[in-house]
Amino acid sequence: MDKKKVPYSLNSKKVADATREWLHKRGVNITEIAELVMLLQKKYYPNLTMEECMENVEKVLMKREVQNAVLTGIQLDILAEQGALLPPLQDMIENDEGLYGVDEILAFSIVNVYGSIGFTNYGYVDKLKPGVLERLNDKSLGPIHTFLDDIVGAIAASASSRIAHRKQAEREQELGEESAPDTTR
Amino acid sequence: MDKKKVPYSLNSKKVADATREWLHKRGVNITEIAELVMLLQKKYYPNLTMEECMENVEKVLMKREVQNAVLTGIQLDILAEQGALLPPLQDMIENDEGLYGVDEILAFSIVNVYGSIGFTNYGYVDKLKPGVLERLNDKSLGPIHTFLDDIVGAIAASASSRIAHRKQAEREQELGEESAPDTTR
Amino acid sequence: MDKKKVPYSLNSKKVADATREWLHKRGVNITEIAELVMLLQKKYYPNLTMEECMENVEKVLMKREVQNAVLTGIQLDILAEQGALLPPLQDMIENDEGLYGVDEILAFSIVNVYGSIGFTNYGYVDKLKPGVLERLNDKSLGPIHTFLDDIVGAIAASASSRIAHRKQAEREQELGEESAPDTTR
Amino acid sequence: MDKKKVPYSLNSKKVADATREWLHKRGVNITEIAELVMLLQKKYYPNLTMEECMENVEKVLMKREVQNAVLTGIQLDILAEQGALLPPLQDMIENDEGLYGVDEILAFSIVNVYGSIGFTNYGYVDKLKPGVLERLNDKSLGPIHTFLDDIVGAIAASASSRIAHRKQAEREQELGEESAPDTTR
Numbered sequence: 001m002d003k004k005k006v007p008y009s010l011n012s013k014k015v016a017d018a019t020r021e022w023l024h025k026r027g028v029n030i031t032e033i034a035e036l037v038m039l040l041q042k043k044y045y046p047n048l049t050m051e052e053c054m055e056n057v058e059k060v061l062m063k064r065e066v067q068n069a070v071l072t073g074i075q076l077d078i079l080a081e082q083g084a085l086l087p088p089l090q091d092m093i094e095n096d097e098g099l100y101g102v103d104e105i106l107a108f109s110i111v112n113v114y115g116s117i118g119f120t121n122y123g124y125v126d127k128l129k130p131g132v133l134e135r136l137n138d139k140s141l142g143p144i145h146t147f148l149d150d151i152v153g154a155i156a157a158s159a160s161s162r163i164a165h166r167k168q169a170e171r172e173q174e175l176g177e178e179s180a181p182d183t184t185r
Numbered sequence: 186m187d188k189k190k191v192p193y194s195l196n197s198k199k200v201a202d203a204t205r206e207w208l209h210k211r212g213v214n215i216t217e218i219a220e221l222v223m224l225l226q227k228k229y230y231p232n233l234t235m236e237e238c239m240e241n242v243e244k245v246l247m248k249r250e251v252q253n254a255v256l257t258g259i260q261l262d263i264l265a266e267q268g269a270l271l272p273p274l275q276d277m278i279e280n281d282e283g284l285y286g287v288d289e290i291l292a293f294s295i296v297n298v299y300g301s302i303g304f305t306n307y308g309y310v311d312k313l314k315p316g317v318l319e320r321l322n323d324k325s326l327g328p329i330h331t332f333l334d335d336i337v338g339a340i341a342a343s344a345s346s347r348i349a350h351r352k353q354a355e356r357e358q359e360l361g362e363e364s365a366p367d368t369t370r
Numbered sequence: 371m372d373k374k375k376v377p378y379s380l381n382s383k384k385v386a387d388a389t390r391e392w393l394h395k396r397g398v399n400i401t402e403i404a405e406l407v408m409l410l411q412k413k414y415y416p417n418l419t420m421e422e423c424m425e426n427v428e429k430v431l432m433k434r435e436v437q438n439a440v441l442t443g444i445q446l447d448i449l450a451e452q453g454a455l456l457p458p459l460q461d462m463i464e465n466d467e468g469l470y471g472v473d474e475i476l477a478f479s480i481v482n483v484y485g486s487i488g489f490t491n492y493g494y495v496d497k498l499k500p501g502v503l504e505r506l507n508d509k510s511l512g513p514i515h516t517f518l519d520d521i522v523g524a525i526a527a528s529a530s531s532r533i534a535h536r537k538q539a540e541r542e543q544e545l546g547e548e549s550a551p552d553t554t555r
Numbered sequence: 556m557d558k559k560k561v562p563y564s565l566n567s568k569k570v571a572d573a574t575r576e577w578l579h580k581r582g583v584n585i586t587e588i589a590e591l592v593m594l595l596q597k598k599y600y601p602n603l604t605m606e607e608c609m610e611n612v613e614k615v616l617m618k619r620e621v622q623n624a625v626l627t628g629i630q631l632d633i634l635a636e637q638g639a640l641l642p643p644l645q646d647m648i649e650n651d652e653g654l655y656g657v658d659e660i661l662a663f664s665i666v667n668v669y670g671s672i673g674f675t676n677y678g679y680v681d682k683l684k685p686g687v688l689e690r691l692n693d694k695s696l697g698p699i700h701t702f703l704d705d706i707v708g709a710i711a712a713s714a715s716s717r718i719a720h721r722k723q724a725e726r727e728q729e730l731g732e733e734s735a736p737d738t739t740r
Contacts, residue, residue, distance in 0.1 A: 008280045009538055014273045016550035064284050064552040065485040071274045072287045088199045089256045095193040099249050101671030102257045105294045112482040115435040116656030123678010168379055180386035182434040201735035249737040250670040286486030297667040300620040301471030308493010365571035367619040378650040384643045434654050441644045442657045458569045459626045465563040469619050472627045479660045
């Protein structure tokens with residue numbers, strides 16, 4: 001009866017903590033993602049620091065939508081490694097099948113939260129696979145990262161969008177303009 | 186070596202067959218989805234037949250993106266039923282957590298293939314849960330259909346979009362107009 | 371030269387102010403949008419107040435992506451009213467053509483910022499056209515609101531998502547749980 | 556009265572023809588888009604011909620969603636050139652403002668029709684701006700192509716996705732496999 005009044009809902013800290021923990025267990029650290037951000041943004045903001053990049057990655061990881069995508073994607077990677085999926089899904093994820101696009105869809109659900117200005121950055125790093133993405137995408141190394149490589153690229157693209165919004169706010173402040181910045185994200 | 190020249194790629198018939206088989210095993214038949222389509226479209230096309238609705242559902246199920254979403258969603262439902270997911274993802278999917286939106290994301294990857302005119306129909310059936318969706322969404326029945334109910338609604342919305350494009354082509358033909366219909370989907 | 375160092379970028383307050391002003395000029399006020407939010411959410415949060423609904427609509431309107439969609443959509447509505455678009459685009463927007471879905475696409479760019487949990491609410495109000503949406507959608511009244519009705523529905527759906535995230539944070543606080551709420555939006 | 560029974564709907568050939576005509580008037584030809592496709596795909600299909608690339612671009616342009624995005628985007632570019640938009644929208648489109656992402660949103664509505672496997676290709680060409688995209692993106696040349704450059708990149712990415720689906724079908728045919736290819740698009 002009381003159960004009806006207090007419906008199930010997951011504690012937000014557990015979801016946030018699991019996200020950090022799973023990324024770590026799958027071998028991805030915040031610094032590596034921040035390096036992708038730096039690669040994408042240093043051209044536009046020469047004074048951008050690694051500290052800022054890391055801080056923005058951290059903030060992206062606080063979004064519930066991002067956490068949902070990270071947990072779901074890593075779970076499917078792990079199950080594929082264990083051979084625990086039903087064929088033909090097992091085959092598609094295990095082999096990072098070209099015509100299977102659910103990994104890109106999860107990645108996009110991350111980018112979308114920070115608006116369309118991140119689309120281009122996502123596609124760019126996903127194609128070139130710099131830094132950590134090269135390692136995640138190396139099929140000879142054993143672990144299956146069909147979802148994770150796209151997800152990490154999406155986190156970096158989202159952090160880049162976040163920086164673009166904040167740098168605009170800073171610029172307006174320097175110019176002494178009245179401002180209504182969109183920095184509540 | 187030869188393996189390099191003939192890269193892995195999954196036979197399309199296996200993916201298509203598995204999609205049909207999994208829907209059937211999870212208790213969803215084409216007729217029920219067609220009934221949702223009829224519900225959505227009979228107001229606009231009074232002469233629409235159940236046969237047409239079923240044919241359009243069948244065509245939607247031939248799309249690779251649709252098959253990918255169906256297989257991935259049902260797989261996650263099954264694993265949640267078995268308690269085989271890691272917490273807190275297990276808890277979120279098992280309880281159809283309100284702030285977990287990956288089910289809607291997979292559903293939307295289906296609708297998107299048929300264009301934005303399906304967005305509204307998807308949201309409408311997903312909110313009202315008519316027909317088969319009521320059964321899929323009934324948490325007291327045992328099976329977990331966190332993903333499947335959204336996916337079935339998305340298939341019905343997509344078939345509705347497909348019908349809208351085809352009816353326009355028919356209308357132009359009746360009017361004897363020169364035509365360039367978008368019916369290759 | 372200096373121009374290179376201070377590239378063009380629009381003052382955020384001007385964009386925010388124009389958004390509010392254009393909505394007002396097109397006859398939409400915040401209270402009406404808040405009423406849609408109340409309609410969508412009172413079932414889940416019986417204690418929800420109109421004040422909270424209005425506050426959440428205000429916050430949604432502070433997002434740059436939302437402002438971009440509002441301004442672009444209203445501009446196209448106005449130009450269609452003036453007959454200033456080239457055929458056949460003029461005809462499609464003037465008549466709210468069923469196979470023209472760019473209005474839904476702009477609406478969705480708003481909903482996306484608040485995650486996939488808003489998809490269903492958007493589709494629902496867009497189909498049923500309650501309250502202000504009925505007036506905006508009434509083709510007999512003169513003004514063209516092909517874009518605006520979808521956009522207003524999307525703002526209401528986004529405010530509903532925002533509320534869902536915040537109510538979860540409140541619930542955790544009441545339970546005295548450790549918390550990591552996603553309320554920075 | 557009869558008007559009620561035969562509701563307005565735009566002749567599909569007029570929409571298709573206007574799309575081709577507007578692209579031509581804005582200085583974009585099919586061959587240039589096909590060259591982007593070749594650039595994106597020759598690595599995967601060494602025997603791909605320019606004829607195939609052009610044919611696939613033509614097929615993408617037959618989709619109603621693509622036509623809607625092309626017409627809407629080009630219309631906004633033209634109005635911005637004429638200074639006919641209201642500030643601050645005029646300023647944002649005229650200057651291809653970094654935080655204005657409606658151009659990317661329209662581009663994405665094109666890519667989505669061909670599924671998520673096109674996301675990466677879109678982002679890649681949109682970042683590198685090869686071939687025709689360099690010219691469209693050159694702000695010193697006079698015409699405003701804030702929307703058109705993203706749209707052309709999206710058409711090329713979509714044609715690339717279409718090719719990927721068809722090449723898989725060809726491969727299965729060569730292997731003498733039973734097949735259920737997704738080539739009805």
